[in-house]
Amino acid sequence: MALFDYLKSTLLSKVVMAVTGVILVLFLIGHCVGNMQVYIGQEVFNRYAHFLQGLGELLWIIRIVLFVCLVLHIITSIRLKWLNFQAKGQKYEVKNYVKAKLTGRTMIWTGVLVVAFLVYHLLHFTIGVIDADNFSKRNMEYYKGEVVIAEDKVLNGESNEIGKLERQAETIKVEGKELSKENDVVLFFRPDAYSMVVKSFRQPLYAISYIILVIFVGFHLSHAIQSAFQTLGLNHPKYNCFFRAVGPWLSTILVICYISIPITIWFGLVGGGV
């Protein structure tokens, strides 16, 4: 396939690794900034989650781009790993690395953990297979928690009221007003992502597993980011202090931000109202 011709060239393969990697890192930065809104409060966090869901086609374009990047990144890494394994041949009896760090030499393994984490994370917070009891679905029948109700005016952007859902058998009350399926009213649900996250991370199993896996993501990024600069030809004595330092620093900052969420929730510092 012409699309995968680049795999025949080690240098082009490296460039594909770098470019797709950079796109994935940019996503991780954006995702981290979004997640930090959990510290502002339930309303802001839920509004953000709802905003993402409301992107519609744009959300799917972002998802497809990220998925393609991920697939290319994985395919290319496997191809390069195999090539490098072949090229290395017989191993040394004694090997003493002078400069190559452990984070760099374990990229393929931390990469496998990152993919495993991604699958786990999507099954948990996006698809809702893991910890399903706390998953906030958009489906009314299974809906638990907060709901934004609106009639046409909300959808038109005229109002943004939030009401508390009350359910009694077949009737649904919002702010005391009874609604039913027959009523010609538009129900507009907003998943309570905040409660979902809080309830999940109160369980030590989820909190600990996220903390550990995010740290592995950090190890991967620590080598990956500076590596991408070099592969894309960005190396200059004047700026190398930045190119070499940005990987470890950025990955450390991302890891701290990401793991702060399960830690603060686990210890009850965040999400007390849920």
Added chain:
Amino acid sequence: MKLTLHIWRQKNAQSKGHFEKFQMNDVSEDMSFLEMLDLLNERLISEGKDAIAFDHDCREGICGACSLTINGTPHGPEAATTTCQLHMRKFKDGDTLYIEPFRSRAFPVIKDLIVDRSAFDRIMAAGGFVSVRTGQPQDANAIPISKEKADLAMDAAACIGCGACVASCPNGAAMLFVSAKISQFAMLPQGQPERKRRALNMVNQMDKEGFGACTNHYECEAVCPKKISVRFIAQMNRDYLKARILKEKD
């Protein structure tokens, strides 16, 4: 000083190698590493045994013939030094040393510690030159070159093609060597006419020889006896991408 040596012995490329243990009791710390091996070989020859085969030529650190991976580091523990310039005073009395050939699939073992590095020659033949027509020699100062560029080109040209970069690389990549050979011309006006073609052809030949892909550990830079910088790899990447993706012609 006394040393215990574990030296890789391999009859030829087809046979399976093994380590052979030698006890050295009379090593002078003023000897070079190769002189120490000479001493061992004299002993082996006098005992009617097969001498250990290892590469060497100038023994001045400039020809790139000597190799050896000593205790896991190509050219041994001293930075910016070839094996021939490594002295035994860098080791301690009673040390145990593992001496292995430069390992890489593209460098098959010929015998014992000698490997076939002709893959580098084929990469050079693919583009590591400037095409100069015969005729009157040009005035030396007719082409202005800045000091910075000249220095950088010289830094790249310092590569002696020993292959330590490949031997040290966890991926068996030859990118430091190839990039030095590309960059020594890329910095100079004389190298411009074939610049893109050179990058393309040399990198393609490198791939054909079965070298691995750089994952930016910079281990090559750390063990290089001539301290070739990995900035030349970035330079090579830029030239190759311009030639390959942008289809820029010379």
